[in-house]
Amino acid sequence: MSSDAECVLKGALLPDGRVADISIGGGRIVHVGAARRADRTIDCTGLLCLPGAVDMHVHMRGGDKQGYKEDWVSGSQSALAGGVTTVVDQPNTIPPLTGAEAFTGRVAEATRDACCRFGINGYVSGDSDITGLWEAGALAFGETFAAASSYGSAITTEELEQAFSVIAGLGALVTLHCEDVLPGDDTSLAAHAALRPEAGETACMEMVAARFPPGLSAHFCHLSSPLSAESAMGTLPATYEVMPHHLFLSIEEHGTAPEGCCKVNPPVRHEATRKALWEMWDAIPVIASDHAPHTAEEKSQPFSEVPSGIPGVETMVPLLLAEVYRGRIALSSLLEKVVYTPAHLLGIPISTLLPGTPADLALYPRQETVKITSDLLHSRAGWTPYEGMQGVFPYITCVGGHLSYLRNEFSQTDGLWVPGRGYKCTGAE
Ligand code: DOR
Numbered sequence: 001m002s003s004d005a006e007c008v009l010k011g012a013l014l015p016d017g018r019v020a021d022i023s024i025g026g027g028r029i030v031h032v033g034a035a036r037r038a039d040r041t042i043d044c045t046g047l048l049c050l051p052g053a054v055d056m057h058v059h060m061r062g063g064d065k066q067g068y069k070e071d072w073v074s075g076s077q078s079a080l081a082g083g084v085t086t087v088v089d090q091p092n093t094i095p096p097l098t099g100a101e102a103f104t105g106r107v108a109e110a111t112r113d114a115c116c117r118f119g120i121n122g123y124v125s126g127d128s129d130i131t132g133l134w135e136a137g138a139l140a141f142g143e144t145f146a147a148a149s150s151y152g153s154a155i156t157t158e159e160l161e162q163a164f165s166v167i168a169g170l171g172a173l174v175t176l177h178c179e180d181v182l183p184g185d186d187t188s189l190a191a192h193a194a195l196r197p198e199a200g201e202t203a204c205m206e207m208v209a210a211r212f213p214p215g216l217s218a219h220f221c222h223l224s225s226p227l228s229a230e231s232a233m234g235t236l237p238a239t240y241e242v243m244p245h246h247l248f249l250s251i252e253e254h255g256t257a258p259e260g261c262c263k264v265n266p267p268v269r270h271e272a273t274r275k276a277l278w279e280m281w282d283a284i285p286v287i288a289s290d291h292a293p294h295t296a297e298e299k300s301q302p303f304s305e306v307p308s309g310i311p312g313v314e315t316m317v318p319l320l321l322a323e324v325y326r327g328r329i330a331l332s333s334l335l336e337k338v339v340y341t342p343a344h345l346l347g348i349p350i351s352t353l354l355p356g357t358p359a360d361l362a363l364y365p366r367q368e369t370v371k372i373t374s375d376l377l378h379s380r381a382g383w384t385p386y387e388g389m390q391g392v393f394p395y396i397t398c399v400g401g402h403l404s405y406l407r408n409e410f411s412q413t414d415g416l417w418v419p420g421r422g423y424k425c426t427g428a429e
């Protein structure tokens with residue numbers, strides 16, 4: 001007799017406190033309760049089952065030029081080992097994804113190499129074919145560089161206005177990197193932060209928001225201070241995200257690595273700002289990682305030459321789940337910020353742990369936190385600024401019903417592409 005499910009995750013704790021057997025088949029959850037008959041049963045006693053996280057801001061690198069920093073194999077393994085089942089790749093690749101052909105090539109690369117679900121955004125510049133990117137399946141547009149950063153030059157105001165008008169017409173989401181970059185010597189974390197000040201980030205957001213056409217859906221990337229977050233709330237319905245590095249690192253508290261390791265745009269701020277961001281935790285709509293891997297060698301150069309960016313897709317949920325276990329934040333608030341709100345903004349499928357939803361799940365130990373060390377992690381970057389901090393890492397991560405990560409082993413499948421709403425399949429893909 002054939003079985004009713006392909007796999008059962010037996011005896012897992014659900015976020016609402018129930019203990020249940022989760023039966024999976026055809027890529028979806030088919031039943032939550034007593035186990036269905038299945039081909040395979042995995043004992044999940046003592047494990048907390050959460051929906052897989054959606055990290056809406058990662059730079060997966062790869063392509064011909066940047067695979068030495070990261071590629072879709074190492075980047076997606078890093079995601080799975082951190083409980084992230086869907087990543088949204090940013091288009092500031094080399095070359096950037098300005099048109100349908102480059103975009104479709106990127107989708108092919110990720111489908112071949114990734115072992116998680118993925119979406120890809122379109123690049124916004126004066127040369128971009130926004131409509132072509134939308135029809136090729138771009139999930140959203142951005143991050144759009146209203147200020148220059150590593151691998152992104154600043155767009156002009158005129159180009160931005162033009163892009164906004166096309167994006168609003170398509171009904172797509174635009175995501176925005178806002179900063180004001182002052183001239184000066186970029187010699188330390190403190191100097192870097194002073195040259196890209198909190199007030200400049202907020203002023204740039206306000207300049208950009210003043211140009212939103214009616215009906216534009218906009219999302220501010222990686223806000224580094226309460227000042228900016230409050231400004232974003234004033235431009236509703238725009239939403240915003242905050243990154244783990246702005247919650248866990250500061251100019252004063254950046255661990256033992258060389259200062260360049262924590263160089264990132266927007267910069268890490270002073271302790272007072274970091275603590276004030278935590279005070280706003282409940283109001284923050286989205287947490288994303290801005291996973292931006294560079295090698296240890298690149299990050300050890302003289303500070304002014306160090307590229308900006310921090311790897312973080314694998315440590316985002318673990319660091320925050322450790323805060324849940326310490327009783328500092330609610331599990332439900334974490335799930336809102338790393339699963340439900342990003343999925344809602346992007347219109348993508350996620351598990352709600354209900355039958356019929358995709359079996360994108362991560363199972364975590366209920367007690368055990370581990371000391372984070374770079375050799376535990378899977379990014380090709382090979383280092384972490386969170387060395388020595390505590391994290392709660394999943395034992396099992398399931399994508400589309402497949403046990404993609406099982407107690408330190410990965411099983412390679414095709415990446416599962418999530419196209420945007422404008423996707424017109426030409427049959428050429
Ligand atoms: O620090 C950053 N690094 N900020 C960005 O906006 C881009 C990113 C990268 O791609 O390295």
Ligand code: ZN
Binds near residue numbers: 143221222265
């Ligand atoms: Zn950015």
